[in-house]
Amino acid sequence: MTANLTHDSLATFRLSPLIRITLLTLYIALTLPLPFLAQMTNAPIPYQWFWVGIAIGFVGLYAALSEQVVLDDQGIQVTYPTWVPRFFRRGWSLPWSDIKELKPRTTGQGGIVYYFLSQSGQAYLLPMRVAGFSHLVKLVEEKTGIDTRDVYPLAQPWMYLILLIFTLLLFLVDVWTIVTAVDLGKLV
Template sequence: MSLQRYPMAPLIRFTLISLYLALVLPLPLLAPPELVVWLWAALPLGLALILALVSEQVELSDTGIRVGHPAWCSWLLRRGWQLNWEQITGLTPVTTSQGGRVFYVRTADGSAYLLPQRVQAFEDFLSRFSQASGLSTSSIGRISPPWTYQLLAVLCALGLAAEALVGLMTLQR
């Protein structure tokens, strides 16, 4: 297997970025005058942090799996993990408080690492993971159905459109 990269699914990435913008863009306009400059300065910093968070990617190679961030932001977001295929001994399902299921990759020493379930080309990722690790992934699905992100994306887009409309109406006065 050559190196395969799986970034976060575009729908999820777009939705999270849009949610940040929809929630934060109006703040400088609503803030007291003494905070406006600070909020405008903080807005791109927060956006950079969100972009870094949604840049997480999974890499599958002949030797193992690596979950982490690209070089431009890995110095800031040091979370991530890497395992050789031989270290992986099993998958453990865990029910979330919202009723979904996440899976932990288990190793012989008892460590557990969260299996990414929000990646692009998820079915291909699972197939390659199963083939390389020798573990069945037939019971693994996405952590939440696509319609939840689609709905949130539409709501964020509507919120951003409404904010833009109000902003234009304010400028015309």
């Protein structure tokens, strides 16, 4: 089963491991050469500060990717672990009885996202990158009575797999860049 069942919740869904690994790996691949290049080019910012910035950015990205969706008998809520400051990532909760409909919206790239509309007209984004999305949607349909047979995830797993493959290729370029920078440093 893709969701974790607990005694006090119907189900807990976490971000898909493929998505989390892909985005964290991409972040590392994009930032890893920076301190080496800064050191070799005598950048005005000390290269050690790049390491500090990369570490802070990694923690921030990891926090953003630690989202979890909890469904229980009362409603649905998006939460983050207690170590994530509320000002950084704020979750939300919505009682089942307050959900009026699930409204599709087209994204700027042509995809479709879905929003829960509350009785007061406030919109809450349906988390679509969780592992077990189809199970989540099925539970939402059971609890709300809203027809969800046309609700699909925004991105398919193969898209993230392709991104992961290209990210690993980028790592090869990173290794070449770092080795070249270190070798050039030995000559200077």
